[in-house]
Amino acid sequence: MTEIALGAPIWADSLTSDLAADTAFYEGLFGWESENAGPDFGDYTTFGIGGRAVVGIMPCPPGMRPSKSWGLQFKVASCDTATEQAVRLGATVTAPPESVGGMLRFAMLEDPNGASFGLVEALDETTGFGVWGEPNSVSWAEYHVDGVPAEAMRFYQDLLGWNVVVPPWEDPANPRPYAALSPGGGGAEFGGCHAAEGFEQGLPPQWSVMVAVDDADAVCARAKDLGGSVAAEPMDVPGLRVAGVAAPSGTVVSIHSPRPWE
Incomplete structure (x- = not known):
């Protein structure tokens, strides 16, 4: 647990x-x-x-x-x-x-x-994730908003006591910098909020649940073989390769893996 x-x-x-x-x-x-x-x-x-x-x-x-x-x-x-x-x-x-x-x-x-x-x-100590951050388990929560991430996260900061921090790799000139999220009482980062770009600008703000996998491309190929589909083709972001796959019912889950050359 x-x-x-x-x-x-x-x-x-x-x-x-x-x-x-x-x-x-x-x-x-x-x-x-x-x-x-x-x-x-x-x-x-x-x-x-x-x-x-x-x-x-x-x-x-x-x-x-x-x-x-x-x-x-x-x-x-x-x-x-x-x-x-x-x-x-x-x-x-x-x-x-x-x-x-x-x-x-x-x-x-x-x-x-x-x-x-x-x-x-x-109400029971076994309630919730029994595993987090390992391959084939949920490892990250990501929010996108067509606005300033830190402002969008203020609600959760006030409600849940989060630490909302602009990471050191962010461009100081960016008016909508990334916001990294962690529990206020201590603990590792569990997610982040980014400013919507591209097609996301036409979508309402939302949370995405991300599953860690060994090879995002291979998982996308397997999703098709299993009767699902690829909702977002694999793409590279800093340090990761990310994609979205859809179950037969249409529910989309985000996946990420290390970039092959890193």
Whole structure:
């Protein structure tokens, strides 16, 4: 089990229009094991590596839309208190606080920019990511906004106590510099926010969940063989090769690998 600091990402999941197809796809793509909780829990399916939880999916309930990407949730001490504070800071509640057995209490919201996120109060010490940062597990959370990253992250800074820092490699002349994110109580960086460029400028602000892989190009090729598709062709960014793959249902997940020559 991995230690999850308050304010850090604690879980990621999605709603699927085809549970069977997406389950087989993720098992084949990342080598994950799956465990279906059964009809009493809406057939919620958890994926894992060696018994350690990675992410989850569940069939899309009637009246709701399948996920375009995995949703990201952050750890809080009290879901109810944090939800109330989020509303005071300008967020909108899309699903009020609700308990899931004795495991967790969660709420879903939209931040002031309209990006979806969740708040999770862990009622059981095993709740959340059992692995983070290893190959074929979630390793990063990235936000894009058509604006100044640090300004967009102020909401989360006020709500979750994050450290929001401009990294030393950023160009001092950049009016919209990258913002690196880490828990306020200490801990490693878990994500970042960048200014939207290119096609992103036509998209609403949103979080992307990123999975570490050994070879982004090979994973893209495998996604096609498994009935999925490539949503964003592999491209190089500083230190990484990144891409986006879509499950048979259309849900997109970002992947990244070291650049081959580095």
